[in-house]
Amino acid sequence: MTMHHVGRRSRPLMFGLLVFFVPMWATLVIGSRAASESPEPPKIHVGPRFEARFVAKPRIPVSGIRLAAGGTPQVDPIEANGPIFVEWPKPDLALMFTGEQMGFLEPCGCAGLENQKGGFKRRMTLMKELRGLGWPIIAMDAGGLVRRYGPQAQIKLGRSLEGLVEMGYEAIGFGDKDLRLDMLSEAANLDPNPLLSANVGLVDFDAGFSRRYHVVEENDIKVGMTAVLGEEGLAAAKSMRDLVTLPAEQAIAEVLPELEAAKCDELVLLVYGDVDEAKDLSAKFPKFRWVVAGTGGDEPPIQPEQIAESGATLIEVGHKGMYAVVVGIYEQGSPKYRYQKVPMDHRFEDAPEMKQLLVRYQDQLKTLVTAAGSFEPLTGKPMRLPKQGGGWVGSEACADCHSTACEIFMHSPHAHATTTLVELDPPRHFDPECLSCHVTGWNPQAYAPYVGGYESLEKTPHLTMQGCENCHGPAKNHYDAEMGNIDATDEQIERFRADLRMEIVENEGNMEGQNFKGGKVVQNCMECHDLDNSPDFDFQEYWEREEEPVKHYGMD
Amino acid sequence: MRAVPVAIVSILIGAGVGAASAYWSVGFPNSEADIAALRDDVPAAELNFPKFEVDSMTYDFGAMQRGTTKEHAFKVTNNGTKPLVLENLGTTCKCTAFKLPPKPILPGESGDVELTWIAKSLPGQFRQTATLGTSDPRSRRVELTVEGVVTDVSGVEPKEWFFDKLHPGEQRTESVYVMSYNDDDMEILSAELDSDDVGDEFQVDLTKVTKDELPDAKAKSGYRVDVTPNKSLALGPIQQWVVLKTTIEGAEEFSVPIHGTAVGDIEIRGPSAWNDVIGAVHMGDIQSADGAQVRLFLSIKGDHTEGIVFDVAEKDPESLEIELGELKSTRSGAMVPLTVRVPKGLPAAIRNGTGQGEAGRVVLKTNHPLNPEISFGVRYVIKKPGVTR
Incomplete structure (x- = not known):
C-alpha cells in the first residue's frame, strides 16, 4: 500500500476529528484559561467557634449560578413574559423609549435573575440584536435615572449616562432627582451629549450643556423631539442653584416652531410627569404624535392609549428600567405603526460592554473605600x-x-x-x-x-x-x-x-x-x-x- | 473512499437531525382546520374549538389606599363548541393574585377570572398584568391588566428639605408640606432632628396652614414645616433626618430627610468621578495609549467673586496637565472650568491612593483673601498596552 492510499483512507477520520474534537478542545482550553484568570474571591472567616461547630456552606441562588455559568434557565422567559415583535417586518424606523430607571442599573424584581427584569446589560443586547437585523433605531429616555442623593447616587448617575451614551441614545430628559445631583458636571464630560430639556437649562439655556430640542434623521425619516420636566419636578427643583427653569407649556411653545421649521415626519414629546400631565400637554400641543409619560404606571400597557383630545399616542415606560417600549414605523403598507412593550428578561443575554460598565462602577466604589479605609466617601459619617x-x-x-x-x-x-x-x-x-x-x-x-x-x-x-x-x-x-x-x-x-x-x-x-x-x-x-x-x-x-x-x- | 456518497449521507443525516430538532422545539405543524381557525377563514359556527371572549382586557381600580386590597372579576365567555380550559401563566407582580374558574367553561357559558391586587407600592400610578393560557387556538395567551392610583393617608411635598449648596453664613429656609388626606384637622405633635450631635444646627418650625395653601388639592389639612440652619455647617454633605410625630392614623411617626452640601466660597465640582468627601477625582484605569481627562468646575460665590484669579502652583506628578478656563458669571456667582488630563503615552503607574500607590495631587493658588490655596487629589492607574486587568 502506498502512502497515497493510506492518506485517502484516513481523510474521513481526520475530517471527523477536526469537526468534532477541535471545537471541544478549544472550548476546554479557553474556558479553563478564563477560569484561571478570574481572581479567587476573598475567603470569609466566620470565627473559630463557628468553624469548629458549624459549617457555613457558601450559597448563591441556584438560578444565579445557572445563568451566570451560561446554563439553562428553568423559567422560560417567552412563556412567562410573552413573545415580542410577532410577525413584525423590519420597520423603516424604530423608536425606543425608556425612563424612570430609579438607579436600577441591574435587573429588579423577585429573587433570582430568571424572575427579574431590567438592567443595562439586557437593554444593550436588545439594541444590538435589533440593529443586527438592520433596524434603524432612535432611542430616547424620559429621565429619572436615579432616586437617591449623595456620593454613590452621583456615581450611579455618571455611569447611567455613560451607559446610555454607549447605547447610542439621542435624547435623555431630566428627572428632578437627577437635577439634585451635579448634572452640570456630568454634562460637561459627556461626549456626545444627548441631554435634552426645553424647560430646564443647566446654568442657562444657551450655555451649551443641554439642548432644548433635537432633530434626528434615520433612513430618510426625520424625528423631532423635546423633553420637559413636569410641574412636580419643577417645584422640587426650585431650590436648586445653577438651573434656569420655565413652565413646561411656555417652553414647549418656544421650541415647537423650531421643530416645525425642520419639517419633521414624527414629533416626540418626553414628559417627566404623570399620565394626566402628559395628556394635558398633549391636548395643548397636538402636533406631537408621540407623548411619553415618564412617571406613569409601573409597567407599560399592553397596547398604548390614544389621547382623545389630540389623537396622539401615549407611551408609558414603566419603572426601574424593567421594560423598553418600541414603536415600529412603516412608510408603506398597513399598519403604519406597531407597538411593542419589551420585557427586559433573560431572553436577552448580558452584553459584555455593559458588564464592563458595571465592573468599572464597582471598581470605583472599591477604590474609594480602600483608599479611605472606610465607607465615608460613599455613605458619609456613620449613623449614631x-x-x-x-x-x-x-x-x-x-x-x-x-x-x-x-x-x-x-x-x-x-x-x-x-x-x-x-x-x-x-x-x-x-x-x-x-x-x-x-x-x-x-x-x-x-x-x-x-x-x-x-x-x-x-x-x-x-x-x-x-x-x-x-x-x-x-x-x-x-x-x-x-x-x-x-x-x-x-x-x-x-x-x-x-x-x-x-x-x-x-x-x-x-x-x-x-x-x-x-x-x-x-x-x-x-x-x-x-x-x-x-x-x-x-x-x-x-x-x-x-x-x-x-x-x-x-x-x- | 468516495467523497460524493459521503457528502450525500452526511447531508441526509444532518437534515434529519435538524428536522427532528425543529419539530422538538416548535412542534408539529397545525392541521388545516387549525390554520383555518387561526386565519378566521371559516365562519365561527363551523369551527370546532373553544372560543375565548372577555368583557374587558383592562380594569381600572381608580384610587386605592396603600395597604388595602381590591378585587375584580373579568367575565370570560366561551362562544365556541368545545370546553374552554384556562391556565395560570403568572403575574408581573406577587402583589397580584388570580383565581380561575374551577372547571373548564362549557360552550355558551361564562366564568369569572378573579384578580386580587394589594396596594403595596408607593403612592402613584400602578399597572400590573396577569397572563392566562387558554385552549382557544386563536387566543393561546391573554394578558389581563389592572391599574389605578395608590394613595396614602398622608403626603409630604416636596419629599425632603433640599438645600443644594449652602454657603457659610448663608441664611436660607426650606419648607415641606405635611398633609393628611383623610383627617380634616391633623396635628403635628413634634418635629425633632434624629441626631443628638446636630441638635442646634437646624431650627425646625411648624405652621398650620389652610387647605388652600397645600400643594395637593386632595389633601384635607396640613402643616408647613420650615428648616433653617442656625449656624455655618461643617463643609461636606448634609444628610439629616427630621422625625415627625402626628395624629394621622397610619402615619403616626415618620422621618423626612434634609439633604444638601455645605460648601465654602470656592468649591470644586465634578461629575461622578469627583468625590467631595475625600476631595479627589477618580480617573480609574487608563490605557497608556489613550490617556484620559476629566472636566471639573471651580464654583465661586461670595463677596470676593469678582476679579478672582487661579493658577497652578503644584502638580504631582509633573506629567499631569491642568487647564484652567475663562471665568464665567452665573446666576449665583461664577465658575471656572478646570480640566485634569493624564496625557497619552505615559509609563505604567499606580497612583490610586491605596496601599499600591499614593494619589496624585494638584494645588491651585488664588487671590481669594480667605482661601489662598485649593488642593485636590487625582487618582488613577496607567496600564501598559495590552494589559486590561
Whole structure:
C-alpha cells in the first residue's frame, strides 16, 4: 500500500476529528484559561467557634449560578413574559423609549435573575440584536435615572449616562432627582451629549450643556423631539442653584416652531410627569404624535392609549428600567405603526460592554473605600447607634449561650449573606446599596453603617453575615454584662437581656388580614425584605418553613 | 473512499437531525382546520374549538389606599363548541393574585377570572398584568391588566428639605408640606432632628396652614414645616433626618430627610468621578495609549467673586496637565472650568491612593483673601498596552 492510499483512507477520520474534537478542545482550553484568570474571591472567616461547630456552606441562588455559568434557565422567559415583535417586518424606523430607571442599573424584581427584569446589560443586547437585523433605531429616555442623593447616587448617575451614551441614545430628559445631583458636571464630560430639556437649562439655556430640542434623521425619516420636566419636578427643583427653569407649556411653545421649521415626519414629546400631565400637554400641543409619560404606571400597557383630545399616542415606560417600549414605523403598507412593550428578561443575554460598565462602577466604589479605609466617601459619617445596646459584638459572641439559635442561624441564608456578595461577578462587597442588608451593623434603608458596624472583611470579620444583632439590636452591653466584663447589677443584666428580646405577637405578618402594625419583628424583617428586594416576602411562611429554617427561640 | 456518497449521507443525516430538532422545539405543524381557525377563514359556527371572549382586557381600580386590597372579576365567555380550559401563566407582580374558574367553561357559558391586587407600592400610578393560557387556538395567551392610583393617608411635598449648596453664613429656609388626606384637622405633635450631635444646627418650625395653601388639592389639612440652619455647617454633605410625630392614623411617626452640601466660597465640582468627601477625582484605569481627562468646575460665590484669579502652583506628578478656563458669571456667582488630563503615552503607574500607590495631587493658588490655596487629589492607574486587568 502506498502512502497515497493510506492518506485517502484516513481523510474521513481526520475530517471527523477536526469537526468534532477541535471545537471541544478549544472550548476546554479557553474556558479553563478564563477560569484561571478570574481572581479567587476573598475567603470569609466566620470565627473559630463557628468553624469548629458549624459549617457555613457558601450559597448563591441556584438560578444565579445557572445563568451566570451560561446554563439553562428553568423559567422560560417567552412563556412567562410573552413573545415580542410577532410577525413584525423590519420597520423603516424604530423608536425606543425608556425612563424612570430609579438607579436600577441591574435587573429588579423577585429573587433570582430568571424572575427579574431590567438592567443595562439586557437593554444593550436588545439594541444590538435589533440593529443586527438592520433596524434603524432612535432611542430616547424620559429621565429619572436615579432616586437617591449623595456620593454613590452621583456615581450611579455618571455611569447611567455613560451607559446610555454607549447605547447610542439621542435624547435623555431630566428627572428632578437627577437635577439634585451635579448634572452640570456630568454634562460637561459627556461626549456626545444627548441631554435634552426645553424647560430646564443647566446654568442657562444657551450655555451649551443641554439642548432644548433635537432633530434626528434615520433612513430618510426625520424625528423631532423635546423633553420637559413636569410641574412636580419643577417645584422640587426650585431650590436648586445653577438651573434656569420655565413652565413646561411656555417652553414647549418656544421650541415647537423650531421643530416645525425642520419639517419633521414624527414629533416626540418626553414628559417627566404623570399620565394626566402628559395628556394635558398633549391636548395643548397636538402636533406631537408621540407623548411619553415618564412617571406613569409601573409597567407599560399592553397596547398604548390614544389621547382623545389630540389623537396622539401615549407611551408609558414603566419603572426601574424593567421594560423598553418600541414603536415600529412603516412608510408603506398597513399598519403604519406597531407597538411593542419589551420585557427586559433573560431572553436577552448580558452584553459584555455593559458588564464592563458595571465592573468599572464597582471598581470605583472599591477604590474609594480602600483608599479611605472606610465607607465615608460613599455613605458619609456613620449613623449614631440605636439607643440600646452599647455596640456590636458579632454573631459568634452569641454562640456559647445561644448555641441552638446559632445552629439554626448558621444553616439559614442569613449566614451566607456576605459570601453571596463576595462571590458575585463583579463582587459587590464595596457597594453600600448591597452591603446594608448583607453584613451586621448597617442601616438597611439608609445604606449606611452605624458607628462600630461592619467596615471590611479584614477589619471586622466578626461583623460579616446578616447577623443576630441586625434583628435583635447591638449586644455589647448584654455580652459584657453576662461575661463579667463590666460590673452590672441584676437589674441591669435583666434590662440588657430584655433590650434584645423580640416577641412575635398574635397573627403577626405582612399579608392581608395579618397584624403588621403591632408586629415589631415583621417590621424589622421588612427593613431588608422590602418591595424592591423581596416582593414575595411572606413573614409567616418564611418563619414557619422547614427548609433552611429561621425560626428560633431563646437560650439553650 | 468516495467523497460524493459521503457528502450525500452526511447531508441526509444532518437534515434529519435538524428536522427532528425543529419539530422538538416548535412542534408539529397545525392541521388545516387549525390554520383555518387561526386565519378566521371559516365562519365561527363551523369551527370546532373553544372560543375565548372577555368583557374587558383592562380594569381600572381608580384610587386605592396603600395597604388595602381590591378585587375584580373579568367575565370570560366561551362562544365556541368545545370546553374552554384556562391556565395560570403568572403575574408581573406577587402583589397580584388570580383565581380561575374551577372547571373548564362549557360552550355558551361564562366564568369569572378573579384578580386580587394589594396596594403595596408607593403612592402613584400602578399597572400590573396577569397572563392566562387558554385552549382557544386563536387566543393561546391573554394578558389581563389592572391599574389605578395608590394613595396614602398622608403626603409630604416636596419629599425632603433640599438645600443644594449652602454657603457659610448663608441664611436660607426650606419648607415641606405635611398633609393628611383623610383627617380634616391633623396635628403635628413634634418635629425633632434624629441626631443628638446636630441638635442646634437646624431650627425646625411648624405652621398650620389652610387647605388652600397645600400643594395637593386632595389633601384635607396640613402643616408647613420650615428648616433653617442656625449656624455655618461643617463643609461636606448634609444628610439629616427630621422625625415627625402626628395624629394621622397610619402615619403616626415618620422621618423626612434634609439633604444638601455645605460648601465654602470656592468649591470644586465634578461629575461622578469627583468625590467631595475625600476631595479627589477618580480617573480609574487608563490605557497608556489613550490617556484620559476629566472636566471639573471651580464654583465661586461670595463677596470676593469678582476679579478672582487661579493658577497652578503644584502638580504631582509633573506629567499631569491642568487647564484652567475663562471665568464665567452665573446666576449665583461664577465658575471656572478646570480640566485634569493624564496625557497619552505615559509609563505604567499606580497612583490610586491605596496601599499600591499614593494619589496624585494638584494645588491651585488664588487671590481669594480667605482661601489662598485649593488642593485636590487625582487618582488613577496607567496600564501598559495590552494589559486590561
